[in-house]
């Protein structure tokens with residue numbers, strides 16, 4: 001998950017005025033990222049041909065172009081520092097219409113790129129193309145239906161649906177899925193790249209619940225993709241499906257039963273010394289062979305340093321799935337561990353949600369609303385930058401290496417007026433995140449982590465020099481984490497996509513990369529689906 005901007009609003013508010021500068025232009029992007037893109041990235045796509053444009057118009061699909069009144073709203077990036085101008089935005093209302101749009105653009109032989117957009121929450125605006133001149137397939141406008149089959153315990157969800165409305169529809173019927181906490185994230189990108197939430201220690205990633213998908217391939221055909229039909233694509237889409245192999249128009253997920261008792265909790269710790277002990281205590285509690293933390297205990301360490309404008313220096317917060325008494329025992333273990341390390345036991349807050357298992361007032365929906373905010377909230381644009389890091393299961397943090405990380409974060413508190421934080425989301429041995437719950441997938445290279453991290457910068461400046469300073473600070477923090485285990489197998493999470501990464505192919509996909517590239521070449525010979533970190537450049 002990412003840090004809610006509300007937490008760092010105080011810190012970031014001071015940056016607001018510096019965030020008004022000119023938006024980051026493509027030239028800046030190219031200068032920063034050129035080393036990553038030299039594997040044949042075509043920087044400037046050709047214009048959409050008159051033939052393609054009249055094909056789109058004849059298709060009957062709603063399409064807008066630059067200059068049309070709705071276009072500027074439709075092309076608004078969620079990350080406001082990375083705007084791009086698509087050649088066109090198509091809003092299909094069916095898989096057949098997605099296929100029509102795909103074929104119209106493909107007729108230009110891959111000169112103009114197609115890019116699916118679900119919730120539009122790509123950190124690099126990849127769903128606007130990640131460059132100018134792509135044709136966006138905007139699924140969020142018309143493809144948002146959610147159909148629940150209670151007997152089969154599955155839901156079929158059109159790819160433009162977002163997490164809040166999905167959680168609401170499932171929760172009313174007593175069902176649930178693991179996923180992130182931002183209600184406006186789309187199921188498209190989230191499911192194809194992973195999808196982590198506080199329930200993931202017991203339910204896995206959202207991706208683990210995909211039973212079947214409907215895919216419109218780059219040649220415009222409509223395929224049913226599941227373990228027995230199109231097994232190569234079923235393997236590849238789960239982990240690397242974002243704008244690489246076509247447009248997923250529909251997901252079928254297997255469902256979990258919504259829990260009837262949930263505790264939302266947070267502990268805030270006053271000093272950096274406490275935060276060192278927190279890392280060690282949670283590492284120990286999650287990896288010890290006896291008396292290990294319950295898998296219902298979903299949680300995240302959030303490190304932000306002292307005097308950042310937030311309470312204390314770090315927190316451990318999350319959602320516990322289970323009875324309040326069991327939560328008290330788990331929280332007691334953490335508090336004892338901190339006390340025996342001579343650290344503060346933190347300032348606690350928690351709320352237990354119990355009651356009806358179904359309906360709009362169910363315990364689960366009340367807990368989710370407390371965690372996620374209004375499930376039907378509208379998306380907003382914000383300036384940010386983020387990096388990710390997944391350890392290999394045994395980062396073996398020591399007092400020295402944990403202190404080095406925290407000292408580095410402290411050194412960069414409020415860098416360039418931003419709000420900066422490092423989250424350590426807990427997975428660990430026994431977690432469902434680390435089990436291969438379903439058929440093998442490209443995502444299986446990520447099945448070992450103890451902590452899954454995000455370094456999040458709220459209030460990313462637009463000034464090029466200020467950005468370089470932020471990039472240098474974030475690199476230094478990431479290096480301080482990796483220094484805990486220099487020979488560890490550290491990987492990155494493609495859902496926290498980062499335009500600064502040069503060898504993104506091996507860092508996101510590791511040993512899955514070669515097979516992914518060969519499936520890409522076979523399915524998309526024109527490289528119609530393409531963006532700066534597409535598989536064709538990895």
Ligand SMILES: Cc1cc2nc3c(=O)[nH]c(=O)nc-3n(C[C@H](O)[C@H](O)[C@H](O)COP(=O)(O)OP(=O)(O)OC[C@H]3O[C@@H](n4cnc5c(N)ncnc54)[C@H](O)[C@@H]3O)c2cc1C
Pocket residue numbers: 001002078115116117118119120121122123125126127139159179180181182184185186187188189190192193194195196197241242243244246247248249495496
């Ligand atoms: C506010 C916020 C909170 C977040 N919290 C979490 C969290 O708690 N846990 C977590 O794991 N992640 C979290 N994320 C990261 C999130 O999982 C990714 O940003 C995700 O890719 C967004 O999906 P989307 O559909 O909204 O984005 P989009 O921008 O629409 O898509 C992302 C990528 O997927 C491609 N794509 C989208 N739909 C399809 C499709 N149907 N077929 C093929 N390709 C497609 C796009 O082309 C793009 O490359 C968060 C992101 C934000 C901005």
Ligand SMILES: *[C@@H]1O[C@H](CO)[C@@H](O)[C@H](O)[C@H]1NC(C)=O
Pocket residue numbers: 025026027084085132
């Ligand atoms: C992308 O489009 C925007 C607005 O249309 C423009 O300002 C910017 O210069 C373009 N970038 C490139 C590389 O053409």
Ligand SMILES: *[C@@H]1O[C@H](CO)[C@@H](O)[C@H](O)[C@H]1NC(C)=O
Pocket residue numbers: 211212224225226227228229
């Ligand atoms: C997989 O797809 C095939 C072809 O459409 C279909 O017959 C089969 O029922 C599907 N299986 C699942 C589990 O969806």
Ligand SMILES: *[C@@H]1O[C@H](CO)[C@@H](O)[C@H](O)[C@H]1NC(C)=O
Pocket residue numbers: 327328331332348349350351
């Ligand atoms: C949880 O909240 C209850 C009620 O406020 C409180 O009595 C209890 O001490 C809290 N438990 C923890 C572990 O914070």
Ligand SMILES: *[C@@H]1O[C@H](CO)[C@@H](O)[C@H](O)[C@H]1NC(C)=O
Pocket residue numbers: 287393394395396
């Ligand atoms: C590292 O941690 C793992 C478990 O997390 C443990 O098995 C291993 O012994 C540790 N290695 C060292 C060198 O401490």
Ligand SMILES: *[C@@H]1O[C@H](CO)[C@@H](O)[C@H](O)[C@H]1NC(C)=O
Pocket residue numbers: 434435436440444445447
């Ligand atoms: C999951 O699958 C991957 C790839 O096949 C394999 O390397 C890994 O050992 C498996 N993990 C588990 C926990 O079975």
Ligand SMILES: CC(=O)N[C@H]1CO[C@H](CO)[C@@H](O)[C@@H]1O
Pocket residue numbers: 263264265266317318319349350351370371
């Ligand atoms: C009321 C309460 O304690 N809410 C908490 C629910 O859990 C989230 C995530 O840990 C916390 O941020 C809330 O404070």
